[in-house]
Amino acid sequence: MAIRKGVTNLSRFLLEEQRNFPEATGDFTLILEQIAFAAKIISREVNKAGIVNILGKADSSNIHGEQQQKLDVFANEKMIQALDHTGKICAMASEEVDDIINIPSKYPKGKYLVVFDPLDGSSNIDVNISIGTIFGIYKRVSSEGDGCRQDFMQPGRNLVAAGYVIYGSSTMFVYTTGRGVNGFTLDPSVGEFLLSHENMTTPEFGSIYSINEANYHKWDERIRNYVDHLKNIKERQYTSRYIGSLVADFHRNLLKGGVFLYPGDSKNPRGKLRLLYEASPLAFIVEQAGGLAVDGDNNILDIIPENLHQKTPLIIGSKFEVELFKKYW
Numbered sequence: 001m002a003i004r005k006g007v008t009n010l011s012r013f014l015l016e017e018q019r020n021f022p023e024a025t026g027d028f029t030l031i032l033e034q035i036a037f038a039a040k041i042i043s044r045e046v047n048k049a050g051i052v053n054i055l056g057k058a059d060s061s062n063i064h065g066e067q068q069q070k071l072d073v074f075a076n077e078k079m080i081q082a083l084d085h086t087g088k089i090c091a092m093a094s095e096e097v098d099d100i101i102n103i104p105s106k107y108p109k110g111k112y113l114v115v116f117d118p119l120d121g122s123s124n125i126d127v128n129i130s131i132g133t134i135f136g137i138y139k140r141v142s143s144e145g146d147g148c149r150q151d152f153m154q155p156g157r158n159l160v161a162a163g164y165v166i167y168g169s170s171t172m173f174v175y176t177t178g179r180g181v182n183g184f185t186l187d188p189s190v191g192e193f194l195l196s197h198e199n200m201t202t203p204e205f206g207s208i209y210s211i212n213e214a215n216y217h218k219w220d221e222r223i224r225n226y227v228d229h230l231k232n233i234k235e236r237q238y239t240s241r242y243i244g245s246l247v248a249d250f251h252r253n254l255l256k257g258g259v260f261l262y263p264g265d266s267k268n269p270r271g272k273l274r275l276l277y278e279a280s281p282l283a284f285i286v287e288q289a290g291g292l293a294v295d296g297d298n299n300i301l302d303i304i305p306e307n308l309h310q311k312t313p314l315i316i317g318s319k320f321e322v323e324l325f326k327k328y329w
């Protein structure tokens with residue numbers, strides 16, 4: 001049976017994809033399936049958030065000085081629990097954990113690393129606005145045993161897979177292994193992610209720009225000039241859309257075209273977003289979909305991290321808008 005929308009579930013699709021890699025061992029497939037499993041659990045909590053005790057603040061904060069939300073902590077735990085026993089991974093890194101996450105000694109280690117932002121858009125949890133999970137998978141560079149911090153100091157170019165989950169009006173799982181981008185929509189009645197967006201590509205240009213304009217007076221003048229220019233492109237009436245959840249703003253622009261910017265500013269010169277588990281995975285996805293992602297001077301995928309939680313300015317989306325940004329920068 002050919003791959004068919006609405007009928008092909010993620011497992012079937014992963015198996016078909018795996019068959020294209022004769023040397024594939026299935027390790028990969030298992031990791032992606034486990035991430036999808038964690039996504040189903042998180043989706044269930046997100047969808048009940050108003051009636052179970054999962055809203056509001058946890059009594060902890062993370063390395064970024066952010067007050068953790070209960071769902072940040074819950075999603076982080078579910079991602080770790082879904083992956084730590086697989087025997088396919090030698091370490092993980094999460095927005096919500098200061099150092100790398102080692103695999104408990106009772107479980108075998110594998111050759112992959114997983115990085116993730118377990119719950120993106122935390123400020124939107126309690127007001128029922130779309131939030132997400134972002135993940136990336138690398139091959140280890142260290143030889144054996146526990147993974148180490150150095151394993152994670154790889155540029156996004158080395159990603160072997162990346163994806164995100166968006167918990168919105170529907171829950172979607174979108175990923176790439178470097179052979180295009182495919183999207184699956186959760187059918188809660190059967191608990192399966194079903195193929196809904198095959199071979200996703202982003203438009204060459206769009207008419208949406210996403211940026212938090214409250215920071216306008218803190219931006220570098222070149223950013224102000226760029227945004228003001230977009231507003232004056234006569235042949236295209238740009239509209240501004242800003243949800244405040246990176247995954248939601250990214251997903252809308254991926255489908256409709258346009259550009260998302262979280263630049264540095266006078267208060268936060270390197271911006272707010274993190275390279276390892278936000279910018280790099282989304283940059284891999286957008287390039288696979290025909291778009292582009294830069295920090296201003298460099299392609300995001302070429303930046304080698306120096307620490308797990310380093311921040312980066314992020315300009316990501318359709319080629320036209322990002323290439324135009326580079327001319328302003």
Ligand code: AHG
Nearest residue numbers: 117119120121122123212244245246
């Ligand atoms: P996270 O919830 O994982 O910490 O990420 C929040 C990020 C990102 O989702 C969003 O684009 C950005 O914060 C919004 O920041 P501002 O509220 O400063 O615009």
Ligand code: MN
Nearest residue numbers: 064066095122
């Ligand atoms: Mn956060």
Ligand code: MN
Nearest residue numbers: 117120121278
């Ligand atoms: Mn985030």
Ligand code: MN
Nearest residue numbers: 095117119120
């Ligand atoms: Mn987060």
